[in-house]
Amino acid sequence: MDTDRIDEADCLDALDRRIVAALQISPRAGVAEVGRILGEHERAVARRVQRLLDTGVMRCTAEYDPLLCGLGRTLHLRLRTTASCPESSTAGLAARPEVLNVAAVGGGAGHLWCELLVESRSSLYSLTADGVPGLPGIDVLSAHITLRPFRDESEWHVPVLTEEEVKRLRASLAQPLPGPTQPYALTPGDARVADALKRNARVSLTELAAELGFSTATAGRRVAALLERRAVRLRTVVDPALLGRPVHARVQLKVHPAGIESVGTTLSAGPDVRFCAAVTGRYNLLADVCVADETKLYGFVVDTLGSLPHILDSDTEIVRRLPLTNDTPP
DSSP states (O other), X not given: OOTTOOOTTSXXXXXXXXXXXXXXXXXXXXXXXXXXXXXXXXXXXXXXXXXXXXTTSEEEEEEEOTTTTTSOEEEEEEEEEOSSSHXXXXXXXXXXXXXXXXXXETTSTTEEEEEEEEOSHHHHHHHHXXXXXXOTTEEEEEEEEEEEEEEOGGGOOOSXXXXXHHHHHHHTSOOOOSSSOOOOOOOHHHXXXXXXXXXXXXXXXXXXXXXXXXXXXXXXXXXXXXXXXXXXXXXXXXXXXXXXOOEEEEEEEEEOGGGHHHHHHHHHTSTTEEEEEEESSSSOEEEEEEESSHHHHHHIIIIIITTOTTEEEEEEEEEEEEOOSOSSOO
């Protein structure tokens, strides 16, 4: 592969994947630290990181934990577009600021999955009954309120590192405060810090302090507080296809109530599962799976799902993520 250019039709090479995996685990890790842990020269790592960022292949950002910060709850909608121009309905959906992502389902014409953030409980229940306001060309086939997140996409990394490398990268992360998580009331200063991290999670404390008018020490304390309280989570975003995992599937599972916790915990620990959550509805567990090819997906369904007790029914759909027009989702 040309070291000065990345063709999106190709996969990243082995070293690029290892660097991406390191930054998926620790998005703010310095290039010297990444080089030391991976056994690579600092300048080589710095050059590749900058190229991945400059080409837009990799983006380091941040997102709120909406429940902890009192911003609302997430809702997963399975939709069908009925308009004469489905693309316009999809674009209108993706442009809405509360929409976190949109995925097209390969198995049905005009079928979509959408995740959105709903601020109030009344709006949450209204959406499950009345559909998406302002978009008459879209029917809601099913609505699933998130009850218990097991794994968020920010917690997934491409599995190309050794256990020791993962351990060393995790050791440098801000450690959550002990005890159960507590609701966190965001201050205006917190919001300014979080917005800066959304734009660039790798911003240095010196740059952050200069941008926001803080001292470097204050900027460091504010970043640490948001991370330790889990109010904000950092995320390194890369198309999994460039990491050698182009097949993306949404798996719906009907699980016996006695097994939801164990099945969700087991799936969320697996290398192929990017997202997993317990939700309302007939299918009470949703998972997003990312693998190299359809044979691997078959193996996941047969070997991984087939070996788990308590699963009563399942449905698997190939999906593709659609781009959002809003750059900074809630």
